[in-house]
Amino acid sequence: MWENIKDFASTFFVTGDPLIYGADVSIGLTSIAILFVLTYFKKWKWLWREWITTVDHKKIGIMYLIASLLMLFRGGVDALLMRTQLALPNMKFLQADHYNAVFTTHGTIMILFMAMPLMFALFNLVVPLQLGARDVAFPFLNSMSFWLFLMGAMLFNLSFVIGGSPDAGWLSYPPLSELAYSPGVGENFYIWGIQISGIGSLATGINFLVTILKMRAPGMKMMKMPLFSWSVLSSSVMIIFAFPILTVTLALLFLDRFVGAHFFTMDLGGNPMMYVNLIWMWGHPEVYIVVIPAFGIFSEVVSTFSKKSIFGYKSMVFSMMLISVVSFFTWAHHFFTMGSSANVNVFFAISTMVIGIPTGVKIFNWLFTMFRGRITIKQPMLWTLGFIPCFVVGGATGVMLAVAPADYQYHNSYFLIAHFHQVLIGGVVFGYFAGMYYWWPKVFGFKLDEKLGKWSFWLWNIGFYVCFMPQYALGFMGMTRRLYTYGSDTGWDLGWAPLNMISTVGAFVMGLAFIVQVWQISYSIRKGERDLTGDPWNGRTLEWSIPSPAPFYNFAVVPEVEGTDAWWKTKEDLKNGIKPAPVKLEPIHMPKNSAIPFIMSVCWFIAGFGFVFGWMWMAIPGLVGVAISLLARSFTYDTDYYVQVDEIERTEAALRGRTV
């Protein structure tokens, strides 16, 4: 009996590596600490009522933000582990299997559990406020999206201590990810972690598309909409078209592994290349899904901090929509070297380069927004200015990669690694940071400290260039990705060591930058400049017209809009002595909190965990729980309520220090 338990435990828990034991202990201690703090301060009820069951888009956004920063930490630690292993040739810091798991989880976490939720955080925190709406179209669904994401992310991260991490690369190409070559449960964690959070992402795409199409303030025509909202629309449309493909692809991979189907296996007629096509049909749009909202953020920030309306609004909208369409026709550039015919390669090479056209146009439009403006360099603008050169270089190397015959030499090399980190860090991360610093006072009511912010910005930037510029060179030296070791151990010394060392130093500088950011946040919570006006940056769009943080119903009175930059215009009118018309408060229709999204997501987690280990006694009750949750929702009719006028008056008076 005891032997059986010991046997089970040694396969169930990941063992054998001091790093993992260390992580086990710290995870355990942190969990105990959190439970203790919640109990000691009697915060359980508060947590349940204010956060877990909330359907308020602002709170959901904050939860997304916290989760994504935690995931940035986890993915960042993965990155530093990798860079440490590669700092010197023949390094013995990580074993091959461990290294392979680390680069797999690094990629998966950074794209799916860091970039996506950080993006959804900004969607949630900003879009309804920018549109003059009281919430998203489907608040209940929104809460469900968040909890599905979180449960998926938890399930994925659990693989670190239970069962073993996936180690077949962030896109899990078969046949390597098939049972024959990855017999452990790691790939199952990968599939179910992404699958569960993917349902949430799909729902968010639908939710924000409907919100933007139908919930805009009266008078806000599509072509009067702030550009960030446009970028969210573009991104949502791409989510709707791309994520179903991912769902199917992972489901088929799971069928291969679980019931022995033969979609992507080597034997009995399976076709691994089909997986590669399918995963990139999702994967390529996916990178535009995360980068387009960053473009939207830059448009808002550049305009605000240049005190000038955005240059070429129509071009900006058109170019975003063009990118979102063309991004569905470029997927094969990820495998020019997979034996496609010359015609196919030429088609995908040119379609990829075509994306460079609207992207280039956007850069010029940002530059000319600043031209003849008045530029103040606060943190959001600083990140934007850091973004432009970084993204221009990253974009240029992207165009170089699109040149199919040359790609035969870049493919799978560190040149490629440097390129996509440059567009993903320089574009997406810098963009979301710009957005985070920009909207932080709106969300929390205080600014993040400027001085610490500048430190972190420069450390991030210097670290970035020191880390990734050498990697372009390493690509030209023939270094391929995903090598856990190099140098004499492998039989060749090709002189990769010095540049790898420099790159590692750069990575640690970025790690330091992140620590400064964490310090900045904790410092600013205590001492940050409070935002009493609701409009700390002299903003242009509707979110700045209400107090910070916004009341739970957002707008006491739904604003009526006449043009772009609605709030800017109102302020100009006020300066010119035009008084706003008197308003009349009316009861506000609001959705009620619900525990169902949380419970249902927990049931998904249970089902997912059961499927990972092939425990049907666990998976089936989990799925039944999901079904019951959905039915319970269907039978709930008491889903909303009205906020009465006197409560609105009291809230507004408290927030603004005066009546509306």
Added chain:
Amino acid sequence: MKNKLSGWKLLMLIVVGYALIIGVSVYLGWDKFIVLDAKGPVAEVQQKLIMLTGMICMAVVIPVIGLLVFIVWRYRDTPNNKAPYQPHWDDSKLLETIWWGIPIVIIIILGVVTARDTYKLAKPPVSDSTPITIQVTSLDWKWLFQYPDQKIATVNYVQIPAGVPVRFQLTSDAPMNSFWIPQLGGQEYSMPGMAMQLWLQADKPGTYYGSGANFSGRDFAKMNFVVESKPQADFNTWVKEVKSSSPKLTNEGYTELAKPSTMKQQFYSDYPATLYTDIVNKNGGIYMKHGSESMSSGSYNGSTKP
């Protein structure tokens, strides 16, 4: 205010960054950049293309960054800045036409050179000599090379005659990999059930680095191989040597070879005649179209004639 210097700091950063790389590169020696040190016609075409497209991209990147620095400096928000301020100037047909036009022209140029070289490299290198064929199989974690015309086989070592076009046929009997000899030309995937084709040629005798470029599991990092290019006469001698002094690769021997392991170089004087086609067909080759060989579906027949 020190803010006004931000643009300059940014430029400095980039300049310092590139100076660092160039400095280190010079220190390391240019010949370490094997991708740019072409030793054969295929790699040469690609190297020229890399240089050309790199230059074109630089020609765009540098002015844009310069423009950014200029604008940020010129229109900074300081009390006595005399530069014009036009908060409502946000539209210009002329300017927009220019910057839709510039990228379009650049993409047309790049598109043309891309198409030109893609079609060029789909064909074998032009040469007076008769091409030879080498059948390559990626295994966990080693490379098997079969010479169908010479009837010898090697592991993790491939010798080719200098100045002769080599037609590599690539497949895999393990998770897919990618076959890459940077100095001779770009890589191509080796896929189970497929017989891919990659033309390469070494102009002069020499030793080159070959590697598996696509992650294939635990000991992927050790999946590199030696490529030696020798004059035709030396190559012929080497073949004879292998023929006379090495063991045969049997079917059982192959099964053993295919098991996951790392391995030093091996040489075989013979191998089962249908080994390569069997590998391709058992992994799904019967369903595949075999590229330029024939567009008809059906069993892979292992033809070695282009």
Added chain:
Amino acid sequence: MAHAATTHSHSHEAHESHESLKVLGFWIFIITDILIFGTLFACYAVLHTHTNNGPGAKELFEMKGVIIETFILLTSSFTSGLAMLAMHKKNVKQLIAWLIVTALLGAAFIGMEVTEFVKMVNEGHTIASNAFLSSFFTLVGTHGLHVSIGLVWMIALMIQVSRRGVTEVTTRKLTNLGLYWHFLDVIWIFVFTVVYLMGVM
């Protein structure tokens, strides 16, 4: 935003527009579902010849049963349409009656499909036999799963309608269900054509 919105008089209007939002959202959900089926069809198209020298579509499919299934499902789509008509007439009894007929037809369809699958599996043709059968069972099975979920949903709505009658909310729910049911019918027509008809031809 100089003056407040006057159009947003509260209550009824806002509520009604919210129900229409949900119908729009459901349409978009159906688009995503179309993409799911589209991907499965694409896989079937790639793999349908990959039988590993086992029996193919011609040998395995029995058209008689499939044609009956098709008629049953098409009829259920028609009866669900009749249920919608009854709903618009606010005739609860008729509505529920037609929903019951629709559900019974749907259940019959599922029953026949399950029988067909069980028979194939008993003859040794399973999802694990070869790539063709993997893609066949997955595509047709996904459709069957959708129909089964639709049945549970339909029963839930019957209970709700019998309790609450035809209100704005139940109307919206039934509208979505109707959309879903017709959508599954359309998908089935593609399954019937691409998998069965083209398979045996």
